[in-house]
Amino acid sequence: MRTERFLELQEAGKPIFIENEIEELVYDFTNYPVIRVKSKSGKIVKRKYKNSCNSDVDALLYGKEITEEQFDRFA
Numbered sequence: 001m002r003t004e005r006f007l008e009l010q011e012a013g014k015p016i017f018i019e020n021e022i023e024e025l026v027y028d029f030t031n032y033p034v035i036r037v038k039s040k041s042g043k044i045v046k047r048k049y050k051n052s053c054n055s056d057v058d059a060l061l062y063g064k065e066i067t068e069e070q071f072d073r074f075a
Contacts, residue, residue: 024038028046037045 021039021041022037023040024036026036028034028036031046033048035047037047039045
């Protein structure tokens with residue numbers, strides 16, 4: 001992601017997609033309905049996915065979406 005675009009999204013408080021930083025994205029069946037997102041640096045963010053996800057693909061795409069606060073903990 002371009003730095004300008006990242007800053008633009010960050011200032012607007014919009015979700016940021018950090019696909020290049022993600023190593024693993026899996027369902028956490030022990031904590032349903034949670035998706036576990038692991039960064040390449042080894043940190044893990046757990047996301048409760050939306051009940052309105054129409055498919056597994058939608059749920060996984062939702063797991064790639066991360067807010068500014070979560071990004072600070074994730075990176």
